[in-house]
Each structure stands twice: as structure tokens, then as C-alpha cells.
Amino acid sequence: MQAVPPALERLITDLSRLPGIGRKTASRLALYIMRRPASEARALAEDLATLHGSIRLCSRCFAFSEADPCQICDDARRDERLVCVVEEPGDMMSIEKTAAFRGVYHILHGVLAPMDGMGPDELKVRELFERVNRGGVEEVLIATSSTVPGEATASYLMDQLRRYPVRLTRLACGIPMGMDIKYADEHTLTRAIESRCPVDR
Amino acid sequence: MQAVPPALERLITDLSRLPGIGRKTASRLALYIMRRPASEARALAEDLATLHGSIRLCSRCFAFSEADPCQICDDARRDERLVCVVEEPGDMMSIEKTAAFRGVYHILHGVLAPMDGMGPDELKVRELFERVNRGGVEEVLIATSSTVPGEATASYLMDQLRRYPVRLTRLACGIPMGMDIKYADEHTLTRAIESRCPVDR
Numbered sequence: 001m002q003a004v005p006p007a008l009e010r011l012i013t014d015l016s017r018l019p020g021i022g023r024k025t026a027s028r029l030a031l032y033i034m035r036r037p038a039s040e041a042r043a044l045a046e047d048l049a050t051l052h053g054s055i056r057l058c059s060r061c062f063a064f065s066e067a068d069p070c071q072i073c074d075d076a077r078r079d080e081r082l083v084c085v086v087e088e089p090g091d092m093m094s095i096e097k098t099a100a101f102r103g104v105y106h107i108l109h110g111v112l113a114p115m116d117g118m119g120p121d122e123l124k125v126r127e128l129f130e131r132v133n134r135g136g137v138e139e140v141l142i143a144t145s146s147t148v149p150g151e152a153t154a155s156y157l158m159d160q161l162r163r164y165p166v167r168l169t170r171l172a173c174g175i176p177m178g179m180d181i182k183y184a185d186e187h188t189l190t191r192a193i194e195s196r197c198p199v200d201r
Numbered sequence: 202m203q204a205v206p207p208a209l210e211r212l213i214t215d216l217s218r219l220p221g222i223g224r225k226t227a228s229r230l231a232l233y234i235m236r237r238p239a240s241e242a243r244a245l246a247e248d249l250a251t252l253h254g255s256i257r258l259c260s261r262c263f264a265f266s267e268a269d270p271c272q273i274c275d276d277a278r279r280d281e282r283l284v285c286v287v288e289e290p291g292d293m294m295s296i297e298k299t300a301a302f303r304g305v306y307h308i309l310h311g312v313l314a315p316m317d318g319m320g321p322d323e324l325k326v327r328e329l330f331e332r333v334n335r336g337g338v339e340e341v342l343i344a345t346s347s348t349v350p351g352e353a354t355a356s357y358l359m360d361q362l363r364r365y366p367v368r369l370t371r372l373a374c375g376i377p378m379g380m381d382i383k384y385a386d387e388h389t390l391t392r393a394i395e396s397r398c399p400v401d402r
Contacts, residue, residue: 003264003273003290003293003294003297003298004294005255005256005265005266005267005268005271005272006255006267007248007251007252007255007256007267008252008256008265010248011245011248011249011252014244014245014248015245017241018230018233018234019229019230019233020226020229020230021230025221027291027294028220028221028291029219029220029221029222030252031265031289031290031291032219032220033219033249033252034252034253034256034265034290037253038252038253038254040218041249041250041252041253042249042250043215044212044215044216044246044249045245045246045247045249045250046246046250047208047211047212047215048212048234048242048243048245048246048249049242049243049246049247049250050208051208051209051212051231051234051235051239051242052235052238052239052242053239054206054207054208055206055208055209055235063204064206064209064232064235065206066206066207066208067206070206071206072204088232089204089232089235090228090229090232092204093204093205093228096204097204
């Protein structure tokens with residue numbers, strides 16, 4: 001199309017490769033960037049160019065980090081005996097936002113999905129078993145998503161971790177806070193009934 | 202938040218400044234970029250860094266272009282006597298996609314919005330009058346959006362352009378193709394009735 005100069009077209013193509021960004025959104029973003037001062041585009045470019053060089057995986061928990069060990073693993077106030085296993089770095093960020101968890105993490109970097117070629121060897125699973133085997137871990141909180149692959153990954157980990165002398169826990173499943181019961185789906189409601197809690201009197 | 206290393210945080214902040222991208226989407230994009238090879242981030246960085254240097258405004262139509270005049274203004278097959286006035290480069294791209302327009306463009310780079318400090322001097326309005334005044338233009342098709350500021354801009358342009366010996370036209374307004382009449386809003390339906398077309402017999 002003659003209307004889009006090649007330099008702009010290249011940027012649109014780059015942006016449309018990002019997840020959830022179609023060609024229309026990519027065009028809108030590229031035109032926005034074009035209208036803004038060049039310095040803003042250069043700042044974004046600089047941050048992109050240096051990203052992979054600045055960030056590595058923490059050798060203990062496999063979080064994205066500039067330091068090794070990462071700030072969380074290196075924080076003496078965190079309880080190293082409690083390890084929360086999550087699928088992705090984004091899951092860890094969500095849990096950190098709650099400030100409700102004072103243990104440390106283990107990031108799998110994926111879920112078991114045999115159809116997509118994701119077996120235990122593709123995840124940081126061996127590293128989890130080694131970490132538990134080295135000792136010092138008292139509880140493993142499995143915090144994979146309550147999706148089919150998330151549940152399958154959790155089952156696999158629970159099977160494998162039973163041979164270690166650690167307490168195994170999972171995130172509670174039930175009605176989301178603030179949700180009207182009539183809008184809860186039947187699977188969630190079933191789980192909420194099965195996992196019903198005693199009331200303090 | 203300790204969970205996000207500074208280099209990743211900077212990228213998330215950059216991305217969340219883009220229109221329609223909130224912090225959550227920005228985090229998701231940044232984590233995706235982090236998971237992909239560094240070469241992809243560098244390619245995007247390179248295209249961003251060179252964008253403003255490669256692209257200028259065409260001195261005739263004010264489109265974003267690497268050459269001056271732009272490919273459309275420089276195309277002998279386009280009819281220079283028919284000038285389509287649009288708000289933004291993105292509007293020109295949308296019209297070009299239809300391949301229904303064989304004239305040339307004039308890009309205002311905005312709409313009149315006095316409350317936001319956008320008067321005629323902030324737009325390429327004087328340049329439009331000069332272009333029409335130089336002669337060679339037979340028809341000006343005003344293709345601003347059918348929004349309040351778009352209509353206000355169109356009214357202003359029509360008022361000002363009446364003193365030149367050119368034909369003034371506007372895009373037709375009416376029912377969008379494929380839309381059920383019962384879902385059309387009343388303003389659109391009113392316009393469609395007022396602008397009703399004779400049927401060929």
C-alpha cells in the first residue's frame with residue numbers, strides 16, 4: 001500500500017507480532033509513536049535493546065532479575081522454607097502485588113502441554129525437585145492456574161513431590177471475592193461447596 | 202515492587218504510555234518480549250529508533266513519507282485536481298485500502314478543538330487554502346470524521362473554501378453496509394432519510 005512508508009510499515013509489522021495486537025491496533029500505536037517526539041521512540045528503543053542484556057534468570061527461583069540471586073531470594077525477611085511454584089514470572093508479580101505471601105518462589109516457565117511439546121524437561125521441574133531434595137524446604141505451595149494444563153501440571157508435581165518430606169499445599173479455589181453466586185459457573189460453585197470452610201463461632 | 206527488575210519496569214512504563222495500553226497489558230507485552238529471543242526486541246528497537254529519522258511530512262499533502270513528495274503525490278496516475286481532506290494519516294490509510302479514491306490528499310494533522318487549544322493555526326489549514334489558491338484543484342472532498350469536532354472542522358473549511366472556485370463535496374453519511382436498520386442509531390437513520398438517493402429504474 002503506497003499510503004504507508006516502509007519505515008512505518010516495518011514498525012507496524014513488528015508491533016502486530018505482539019500478543020493481542022492486531023494490524024489495526026499496531027497501525028494506531030505506530031501512528032501515535034510517529035506523532036510523539038522522536039525522543040520518546042528512542043527511549044522505548046533503548047529500553048527494548050538493553051532488556052535481554054540486563055535481565056537474566058535468578059539461579060534459585062528462575063525469576064527475571066538483574067541480580068543473581070534475585071531481590072526476593074536475597075531478602076533475609078522472606079521465608080525460604082515456603083516455596084510457591086508458579087507457571088510464569090507474571091504469576092509471581094500478581095502474587096507479590098497482594099503482599100500476602102512472605103515465602104519465596106519457583107518459576108516453572110510454562111505448563112505441561114504434551115501436544116505442544118512441553119514435557120517436564122522443558123520446564124524448571126528437575127530444578128524444583130533438586131531444590132526440595134537439597135533440604136530446607138518445609139512447604140511447597142503449588143500455585144499453577146486452575147486451567148486444564150495448570151491442573152495437570154499441579155497433579156504431576158504433587159505425584160512427584162510426595163516422595164519428599166515436605167508439606168504440599170495448593171491455592172484455594174472457590175467463589176471470587178465480590179461475585180454474586182448466581183453468576184458463578186457450576187465448576188467453581190461445585191469446588192466452593194466441596195471446599196467449604198468451618199465458621200468460627 | 203521487588204518482583205519486577207528495573208529494566209523490565211522501565212519497559213512496562215514506556216509501553217503503558219501508549220494509547221489503549223494499560224499497566225496490565227504493558228506487563229503482558231513486556232513479559233512476552235522478554236520470553237522471545239533478544240534479536241526480536243533489538244529489531245523492534247532498531248525500527249523505533251530510526252522511525253522519526255526516516256519519515257518526514259510530504260510538502261504537498263503532509264502525509265508521513267520517506268520521500269518528498271510522497272509516493273501518492275508523485276504518482277502520475279493520481280488525479281491532482283481532486284483533493285481529499287482528512288484529519289490524520291491513519292484516515293488516509295483507511296481510504297487508500299478501499300482503492301476507491303484516485304485523487305490526492307491533504308492531511309490536516311488534527312481537528313479544530315478550541316478547548317484543547319487546537320485552532321486553525323495548529324492544523325495544516327493555511328496550507329490547504331494556499332494549495333487551492335495556487336490553482337489546479339477542481340474538487341475538495343472533505344473527509345473529516347462524522348464526530349462533533351470533525352463536523353465543526355468540516356463546517357469551518359466549507360465556509361472558508363466557498364471563496365475559491367472549487368467544487369466542495371463531503372463523504373456520504375448513512376446506514377453502514379451490512380447493518381440491520383433496527384440497530385442504526387437515530388442520528389444516522391435521520392441522516393440516511395434526509396440524504397435518500399433516487400433509485401435507477
